[in-house]
Amino acid sequence: MRHTQLFVMTAILALAATAARADDGLQMADLVPAQAVGLVEIEDAAGLRQDLLESPFWNALQKTEAARQWNASQRYAESQQRLEEFLGRLEMKKEEALRTYLGGKCALVLLPSGDPKKPYGVFLTEATNSNAERLIKAVGGLEVDRHHDVAIWEVQKEKHVDRMAFAGGVLMLTRPRADELQQVIDVAVGSGAALGNEGHFAKAVDGLPGGWRVRAYAAKTPPRKSPGAVALYPQGDDRVHAEWRIVSGAGEVGPNRPVPLHGPACLPDSAVAAVATCFHPEAIWEKVQAKLADRADGEERIRKAKMFVRGWFPGHPMEGILAGFGPEAAGALVKGEDGGAPGLVGMARLTATGRPVAHAFKDGLAAKAMIFGALGRKGEKPVVINVREETHGNASMVIIEAPEVLTKILGDWANDIGLTVAVADDWLIVGTTPSGVKRTIDTAAGNGASLADAMKAAGERVPTEPVTRWGVLRPAEGADIVLSWAEKLLGRQRVEQAERLTNVAELMDLVKRVLWQRTDEPEVIHGTADMQAVE
Amino acid sequence: MTRASDAPNADLRDPLLERLGEGADLPLDRRQALVDRIAAAPAAQPTTRRRLGVWWVAAAAAAAAAVVAGVTLWHARPEPISPTALVGDLLGPLPNFAAPAPAPAEPQQRAAPTSDALTVLWEDLEDPLAIVAQAIEAPRALLFEEPSEPAPAGGPDVTGTKEN
Numbered sequence: 109m110r111h112t113q114l115f116v117m118t119a120i121l122a123l124a125a126t127a128a129r130a131d132d133g134l135q136m137a138d139l140v141p142a143q144a145v146g147l148v149e150i151e152d153a154a155g156l157r158q159d160l161l162e163s164p165f166w167n168a169l170q171k172t173e174a175a176r177q178w179n180a181s182q183r184y185a186e187s188q189q190r191l192e193e194f195l196g197r198l199e200m201k202k203e204e205a206l207r208t209y210l211g212g213k214c215a216l217v218l219l220p221s222g223d224p225k226k227p228y229g230v231f232l233t234e235a236t237n238s239n240a241e242r243l244i245k246a247v248g249g250l251e252v253d254r255h256h257d258v259a260i261w262e263v264q265k266e267k268h269v270d271r272m273a274f275a276g277g278v279l280m281l282t283r284p285r286a287d288e289l290q291q292v293i294d295v296a297v298g299s300g301a302a303l304g305n306e307g308h309f310a311k312a313v314d315g316l317p318g319g320w321r322v323r324a325y326a327a328k329t330p331p332r333k334s335p336g337a338v339a340l341y342p343q344g345d346d347r348v349h350a351e352w353r354i355v356s357g358a359g360e361v362g363p364n365r366p367v368p369l370h371g372p373a374c375l376p377d378s379a380v381a382a383v384a385t386c387f388h389p390e391a392i393w394e395k396v397q398a399k400l401a402d403r404a405d406g407e408e409r410i411r412k413a414k415m416f417v418r419g420w421f422p423g424h425p426m427e428g429i430l431a432g433f434g435p436e437a438a439g440a441l442v443k444g445e446d447g448g449a450p451g452l453v454g455m456a457r458l459t460a461t462g463r464p465v466a467h468a469f470k471d472g473l474a475a476k477a478m479i480f481g482a483l484g485r486k487g488e489k490p491v492v493i494n495v496r497e498e499t500h501g502n503a504s505m506v507i508i509e510a511p512e513v514l515t516k517i518l519g520d521w522a523n524d525i526g527l528t529v530a531v532a533d534d535w536l537i538v539g540t541t542p543s544g545v546k547r548t549i550d551t552a553a554g555n556g557a558s559l560a561d562a563m564k565a566a567g568e569r570v571p572t573e574p575v576t577r578w579g580v581l582r583p584a585e586g587a588d589i590v591l592s593w594a595e596k597l598l599g600r601q602r603v604e605q606a607e608r609l610t611n612v613a614e615l616m617d618l619v620k621r622v623l624w625q626r627t628d629e630p631e632v633i634h635g636t637a638d639m640q641a642v643e
Numbered sequence: 644m645t646r647a648s649d650a651p652n653a654d655l656r657d658p659l660l661e662r663l664g665e666g667a668d669l670p671l672d673r674r675q676a677l678v679d680r681i682a683a684a685p686a687a688q689p690t691t692r693r694r695l696g697v698w699w700v701a702a703a704a705a706a707a708a709a710v711v712a713g714v715t716l717w718h719a720r721p722e723p724i725s726p727t728a729l730v731g732d733l734l735g736p737l738p739n740f741a742a743p744a745p746a747p748a749e750p751q752q753r754a755a756p757t758s759d760a761l762t763v764l765w766e767d768l769e770d771p772l773a774i775v776a777q778a779i780e781a782p783r784a785l786l787f788e789e790p791s792e793p794a795p796a797g798g799p800d801v802t803g804t805k806e807n
Contacts, residue, residue: 148777191733205733231730231785247726248724272726324777330770577767633770635771
């Protein structure tokens with residue numbers, strides 16, 4: 109749920125972006141101390157806010173329960189009262205005040221406080237000297253100090269103190285807990301090192317295209333603990349493009365070496381979430397071995413791991429198994445046919461030597477299921493497992509079903525579900541529904557609309573150049589699946605979970621599409637994402 | 644009626660009578676009334692002593708007014724407005740709306756083999772989403788509701804916390 113909130117908030121920020129471009133004038137990073145742990149820059153925050161408020165996404169969001177609660181809250185009422193009082197003293201209308209104080213460049217800089225959860229924050233906004241003085245007067249600021257001959261103004265409230273200063277064409281605001289304002293003034297007057305001149309900042313932001321409206325930089329991106337930056341770009345009034353660069357350090361590309369991806373053209377257009385990725389089994393195995401070798405019982409663990417892997421591909425040595433697959437794999441959640449159960453589909457691309465290895469996996473799995481089914485019939489509560497073989501197009505399949513077991517949980521969906529393994533021309537395909545796997549076989553053979561076709565028809569870009577990973581989420585189309593789950597949970601009287609799922613579905617319905625792409629470069633991970641809101 | 648103390652000076656009567664001109668033929672009682680009225684006019688002007696009294700009252704009144712005005716203005720001085728709260732209001736409701744970002748899971752918590760596949764996918768978005776989460780959370784750094792006591796110039800030693 110937290111991730112959903114985060115996703116929604118990201119979408120809100122992103123969808124508010126408009127077509128204005130960043131110019132090369134004032135650079136906030138040049139006014140920010142080098143030791144900053146974070147920097148959020150916004151171009152024309154007033155315009156951003158206005159676009160957001162006028163967007164269909166915002167209108168839709170206002171109908172959610174969370175928005176209703178916020179609008180009815182005491183804090184909201186207080187904020188409105190405070191704004192009215194401020195505007196009255198400024199003798200400005202709201203739009204004029206927004207344009208005056210948030211119509212240029214603004215930034216929020218986070219400085220280290222010793223507590224990562226509570227960094228010091230200083231807000232910077234482009235302003236003229238007279239407008240800065242006007243604001244300081246309107247809020248009742250009193251001059252209390254000077255630093256480098258820059259006046260520091262103060263407003264005392266019951267629970268905190270605010271301080272303001274104007275230097276370098278920028279009005280600075282903070283609730284000081286230390287000398288964070290002085291740190292920024294130091295840089296603004298040229299007496300301190302600026303973040304903009306730091307190499308780690310440049311490595312994170314220099315590869316990002318210009319024209320961003322919001323750019324966020326973090327000195328330590330968890331979990332990698334390295335610098336990174338995300339920028340948001342306009343794409344009309346309901347779409348946004350995002351790009352990011354994460355400094356990864358040298359030598360991490362191996363298992364993530366980019367390749368041209370065929371998965372998007374082989375997965376069916378009924379996929380509501382899908383990912384295609386580079387898949388280098390030998391590089392992955394090397395990494396696993398290196399990790400296990402560090403342990404005291406590393407040798408033994410490596411031996412057992414090999415035995416486990418070979419057990420799934422009877423008759424094939426480890427080297428043959430590793431060489432049989434790659435350099436790509438893909439997976440998807442596909443909608444069911446005619447209201448049937450949705451299914452998961454996973455596929456691994458076969459090399460020239462891969463087909464016999466894939467057949468060994470399929471046949472071995474069938475044998476294991478048959479043994480398990482035979483054992484299951486003998487208990488007090490017998491488990492009936494059906495194992496059958498089929499062919500579909502050029503593919504041979506094994507389908508393993510246990511409808512009686514699943515009926516209690518999934519109701520009528522149980523009849524649609526069956527673990528299905530297929531060996532097609534270029535792919536080993538594994539799925540949870542025979543219909544999903546069959547449709548994937550057809551699509552991979554060029555029969556039927558693919559996910560790539562659907563994306564291109566929607567105006568989205570599907571990569572043809574080598575990339576590490578490409579994925580798509582279609583939340584609005586997936587909302588039906590979530591609602592179907594909610595209904596089934598309601599049927600089992602798990603009302604709370606059903607309500608939670610319904611809320612998730614409500615939020616999912618606001619976002620039509622999210623695509624992302626990752627490309628690993630020698631020292632930097634470059635990512636892009638495109639979001640499309642409901643129309 | 645004009646009191647004795649307010650009667651016109653004797654040296655003023657002749658000029659007054661001269662300036663009455665044709666009016667000097669008036670009946671005696673009317674003439675006397677006219678002289679009295681004219682003579683009454685200077686009687687309305689304050690004496691030096693009265694003028695000092697008036698100035699004292701005026702000064703006292705002015706001082707009182709100044710005190711009253713000061714007290715009034717003191718109470719009427721607008722309540723200062725927190726500019727950092729305004730930033731939240733103007734950029735809001737995003738800063739208020741946003742729930743605290745989830746704490747990123749430590750790598751060892753995500754090491755279960757069954758979740759490895761999802762972990763690989765999540766890694767694609769984890770870094771950029773962490774940055775976005777920090778950006779969404781950033782306004783909170785301006786809005787901490789805790790007593791703030793600005794440190795003297797120089798502040799606490801934060802050089803040891805430098806992140807890079």
